Amino acid sequence: MDSKRRDFLKIAGLTAIAGIAAPSAFNTLLKGEAIASAGQAAAGGHGAAAPTGKRYGMVIDVKKFTENPGLAEQCVSACHTIHNVPDFGNRKDEVKWIWIESYEHTFPTESQYKRPDALKDMPILTLCNHCDNPPCVRACPTKATYKKKDGIVGMDYHRCIGCRFCMAACPYGARSFNWRDPRGKDANGQPFIKAENPKYPTRMRGVVEKCNFCTERLAIGQIPACVEVAAQTKALVFGDMNDPNSEISQVLKTSFTIQRNPAIGTHPSLFYII
Amino acid sequence: MIEKAFKGSTGYWVWMLFLLSIMGVGGLCYVQQFNYGLGITGMSRDVTWGVYISQFTFLVGVAAGGLMLVLPYYIHNYKAFGRIVILGEFMAIAAIAMCLMFIIADLGQPMRAMNVLLHPTPNSMLFWDMIVLNGYLFLNILCGWVVLQSEYKGVKYPKWIKPFIYLSIPWAISIHTVTAFLYCGLPGRHFWLTAILAPRFLASAFAAGPALLMVIAMILKKTTKFDVGREAQDKLVTIIGYAAMLNFFFLGCEFFVAYYSQIPGHMHTLDYLFWGLGHGDQVYNNLVPFMRASVIMGLAGIALIFVSRAKQSDGLLVISCLLIFIAFWIDKGLGLVLGGFVPSPLEYVTEYVPSVQELGITAAIWATGFFILSILYKVAISVKLEKEA
Ligand code: SF4
Ligand code: SF4
Ligand code: SF4
Numbered sequence: 001m002d003s004k005r006r007d008f009l010k011i012a013g014l015t016a017i018a019g020i021a022a023p024s025a026f027n028t029l030l031k032g033e034a035i036a037s038a039g040q041a042a043a044g045g046h047g048a049a050a051p052t053g054k055r056y057g058m059v060i061d062v063k064k065f066t067e068n069p070g071l072a073e074q075c076v077s078a079c080h081t082i083h084n085v086p087d088f089g090n091r092k093d094e095v096k097w098i099w100i101e102s103y104e105h106t107f108p109t110e111s112q113y114k115r116p117d118a119l120k121d122m123p124i125l126t127l128c129n130h131c132d133n134p135p136c137v138r139a140c141p142t143k144a145t146y147k148k149k150d151g152i153v154g155m156d157y158h159r160c161i162g163c164r165f166c167m168a169a170c171p172y173g174a175r176s177f178n179w180r181d182p183r184g185k186d187a188n189g190q191p192f193i194k195a196e197n198p199k200y201p202t203r204m205r206g207v208v209e210k211c212n213f214c215t216e217r218l219a220i221g222q223i224p225a226c227v228e229v230a231a232q233t234k235a236l237v238f239g240d241m242n243d244p245n246s247e248i249s250q251v252l253k254t255s256f257t258i259q260r261n262p263a264i265g266t267h268p269s270l271f272y273i274i
Numbered sequence: 275m276i277e278k279a280f281k282g283s284t285g286y287w288v289w290m291l292f293l294l295s296i297m298g299v300g301g302l303c304y305v306q307q308f309n310y311g312l313g314i315t316g317m318s319r320d321v322t323w324g325v326y327i328s329q330f331t332f333l334v335g336v337a338a339g340g341l342m343l344v345l346p347y348y349i350h351n352y353k354a355f356g357r358i359v360i361l362g363e364f365m366a367i368a369a370i371a372m373c374l375m376f377i378i379a380d381l382g383q384p385m386r387a388m389n390v391l392l393h394p395t396p397n398s399m400l401f402w403d404m405i406v407l408n409g410y411l412f413l414n415i416l417c418g419w420v421v422l423q424s425e426y427k428g429v430k431y432p433k434w435i436k437p438f439i440y441l442s443i444p445w446a447i448s449i450h451t452v453t454a455f456l457y458c459g460l461p462g463r464h465f466w467l468t469a470i471l472a473p474r475f476l477a478s479a480f481a482a483g484p485a486l487l488m489v490i491a492m493i494l495k496k497t498t499k500f501d502v503g504r505e506a507q508d509k510l511v512t513i514i515g516y517a518a519m520l521n522f523f524f525l526g527c528e529f530f531v532a533y534y535s536q537i538p539g540h541m542h543t544l545d546y547l548f549w550g551l552g553h554g555d556q557v558y559n560n561l562v563p564f565m566r567a568s569v570i571m572g573l574a575g576i577a578l579i580f581v582s583r584a585k586q587s588d589g590l591l592v593i594s595c596l597l598i599f600i601a602f603w604i605d606k607g608l609g610l611v612l613g614g615f616v617p618s619p620l621e622y623v624t625e626y627v628p629s630v631q632e633l634g635i636t637a638a639i640w641a642t643g644f645f646i647l648s649i650l651y652k653v654a655i656s657v658k659l660e661k662e663a
Contacts, residue, residue, distance in 0.1 A: 091624075092318040101620065108621040126620075135461055141400035142389040161389050162312070162382020165400050167322040171462025173619045177322060177382065179313030205311040206382025261619075264461035 055151035056130065056213055057241040057269035058227070059251050064235035065123050071235060072100050072123040075226040079211070082225045084202045086182035086192035095176040097211040098127040098226055103274075109261045119274070125226070125236075128153065128174040128211040129260060129268030139169035145208075150240075151269055152213045162206040171264055174210050181205040241269070275426050278656035279649045285497065290648060293641045300638015303631040304379065312382055315632040320624035321615040323380070325636050328611035330376035332482070332603055333643075334453045335475060337369035337410065339483010341446035342513050348439050354505040357658060361487055361502070363418035364650040366446075369483075370411040372643035379635055399455045406449045413442040418650075426657045450475045457614065465543035465614045468531075474524040475606070480517035482602040484510050485575075485595040490651075492592045500655045507591070511583045518576050518598050521605075522569075543613045546623075551616065553623040560625045561612065564604050572601030 065072045079085070079098045086095055100123045104112055130153050136145050137153060144160035147153050167175045183202050185191050193202060200216060203209055214224035222228070223238055230236040239248035257271035307314045317324045340362035346352035347359045378384050395401045417439050424431040454472035461467065488510055494500045532540040545551045548566065550559030575597030582590035617623050628636070 093313050094319045105620040105622065108619075138397050139400070139460070141395050141398040141404070142386075142393045143395050144389075159386070159389055159393065160383065161386045163377075163380070163400060164322040164382070165398070165456070168457075168463065168614070169460045171460075171619050173320070176319055178311070179317070180311040204383075208382075261462065266461065 052242060053149060054240050055242045055269065056238065057248055057271065059237040059248055059257060059271045059273060060125055061235050061273045062122055062124055064233045065125070068233055068235065071230060071233065072125055075125060075229045076100065078225045078229045081195065082197055083200050084193050084197055087194065088192055089186065093179045095178060095182065095209065098125060100124065101126040107260060109263065129172055129266065129270045130213055132267035132269060133265055135169040135171065135266060136166035136175065139165045141165065152215055154212055154215060155209060157203050157207045157209065160207040162208065164208065166208055171266060172260055175208050176210065177208050178203055178205050275423060275653055275657065278653045282652060286652065290645065293645045296641035297638045297645065300634045300641065303634035306631055307635065314629060316626050316628045318624055318626065320618045320622060321612065321626040323611055324626055325628050325632060326376045326380035328607050329636060330373050331453060331611055332607035333369045333373045334450055335479030335606060336483045336486060337366040337373065338446045338450040338476065338479040340366040341443060342480050342484050344439065345443055354503060354509060358491060358502040358506050360418060360422055360654045361491065361651065363414050364654060365487055365647060366414045367411060367418065367650060368643045368647035370407055371646055372639055373407055375639045375642060379639065399452060399459060403452045403456060406445065406452050410445050410449050413438055413445055417442055422654055422657055425661060428661065447476065450479050462619050463614050464539035468528065470524050470527060474521060477517050477521040477524055478602045478606055481514050481521060482599050484514050485599040488514065488595045489592055489599065492588055494655065498655055499659055508583055511579050514595065514598060515576055515579050518572060521602070522572060542617055546616045547609050547613045551623060558623045558625055561609055565609050568601045568604035571597045575601060
């Protein structure tokens with residue numbers, strides 16, 4: 001056998017091995033997501049079915065916030081107070097976990113033609129969607145952003161390197177970066193965190209943060225702070241969407257809800273009743 | 275061999291001192307940024323990456339551009355690149371060093387950079403980028419140094435280095451592909467979400483990298499006795515010219531898809547970059563003059579570079595290479611990264627203007643890159659000239 005031919009066979013052999021190994025390596029890379037979505041497609045569709053096990057979600061009944069002026073603001077302030085979210089007083093440095101947004105900015109992918117007038121000034125609460133297929137988790141190079149078994153997308157502030165890849169990846173603008181020290185004071189000596197809650201850690205400069213679905217409250221049997229504020233009106237309903245007896249399951253079964261930009265396959269856990 | 279970097283003309287020392295002074299000023303800016311936080315830059319909640327990451331993206335291309343010399347020389351045995359190939363390898367080293375510095379400058383918690391290795395995350399493209407960039411840096415240091423050392427000793431390079439040289443070829447492609455994957459795998463960022471991004475990155479890299487090299491080679495020709503040779507020059511013109519054309523072809527494809535499909539998300543960023551994006555009662559068009567200039571300079575550069583060869587004019591060659599280099603620097607070093615954030619996923623428009631400190635740090639990192647490059651080139655050229663004398 002001349003050497004050229006031998007070389008060729010060697011290369012061919014290697015290529016064959018690579019060819020066999022590649023798909024399995026690729027699946028490992030995607031952590032079996034490919035198989036999972038192919039295996040359990042919803043009946044009649046080709047999208048991925050909802051995973052089993054606990055999955056927390058939230059329904060936001062937008063009309064109730066118009067009926068109860070000021071309620072949305074109370075939800076925001078409850079969350080931000082409890083979680084020591086700093087207020088820098090400008091848009092550039094802004095940190096927010098939940099905020100009030102207009103319909104056209106919350107749902108830019110929905111048709112903007114011929115909307116009811118009522119939609120125009122409707123305050124819509126916007127927060128992290130705790131996506132079931134979260135691009136932020138996929139992008140994070142340190143696992144500082146991770147998905148928990150109950151569907152909550154959490155953050156480890158002590159591991160985050162502040163690369164902000166997750167912010168580029170999040171299609172809902174749900175993440176904030178601490179451009180400056182949140183524990184500091186402004187020029188007039190006012191602290192950025194008005195009244196510090198000792199039960200929740202403050203963050204350091206240079207890390208990303210976002211709504212954590214009140215993991216720390218769920219752990220001690222409480223409901224999320226924003227949901228608690230809205231409890232009387234049932235404007236926000238929170239619970240395990242995979243428990244058929246939960247309140248949220250009943251609401252989802254009986255009302256027409258929409259998600260933000262569902263076409264991109266993130267499977268948000270937030271549902272809006274408009 | 276390294277001692278050659280410490281012997282030089284007055285011009286060499288003035289140049290190095292000039293670079294050092296920029297590095298010093300930028301270093302002070304970095305101290306400020308380190309103490310205050312990234313809020314000192316022009317970046318904001320909506321535009322979360324700025325000049326640091328866009329320079330990084332562009333420089334990955336400059337590094338990958340060295341491939342256009344290594345490949346013909348080592349694989350096709352194209353002897354005319356014998357003198358210039360080392361310049362390509364050393365330029366890759368300097369460019370990657372700049373890339374790594376830009377990433378560190380961009381981190382909110384730079385002291386934790388090692389977390390990427392402590393908690394390896396294969397599903398993150400940034401993790402892979404870290405691996406391929408460092409691997410490419412290592413390969414180029416190894417191959418460049420070993421080959422030059424052999425030349426210094428007057429022997430042919432050892433056989434064992436060959437596999438590393440071959441490996442560096444697909445590796446060069448990988449660094450720019452993975453860097454493109456940082457962007458083009460993100461749902462909800464229409465401008466980046468295009469399968470043609472990696473090919474486009476490569477095309478612009480194979481034009482911008484060699485173009486910069488050509489400019490440097492021409493400067494060396496004037497200031498030292500080092501001449502890469504007419505044949506190598508002419509060949510590079512072909513490479514730069516066609517790669518630049520390919521880049522514009524890809525850009526044209528992007529335009530077609532956006533404006534023929536009429537999908538708003540696909541058109542918005544192109545609108546913003548080339549015509550200005552109307553939003554509310556305001557038109558946002560910060561980058562329009564730059565992007566338009568980029569297209570004009572790029573096309574003019576392509577035309578001129580072929581004229582320069584026909585006329586055998588070094589002056590024209592330098593001008594056309596500069597035009598192409600600057601055109602692609604604007605295209606990738608500004609428009610690509612900044613444009614991706616406009617409009618935001620919630621369709622707000624926030625424009626970004628870098629701060630003085632940010633520009634200072636950016637200039638300092640470029641200066642550090644040129645500092646490294648100057649040392650490496652000084653050594654390489656001294657060795658080459660000595661051997662040929
Ligand atoms: S909304 Fe954004 S931050 Fe929240 S899970 Fe989805 S991608 Fe991540
Ligand atoms: S900024 Fe932090 S959370 Fe976001 S991707 Fe980087 S390391 Fe992960
Ligand atoms: S669920 Fe908790 S963390 Fe999230 S917005 Fe509501 S109060 Fe804030």
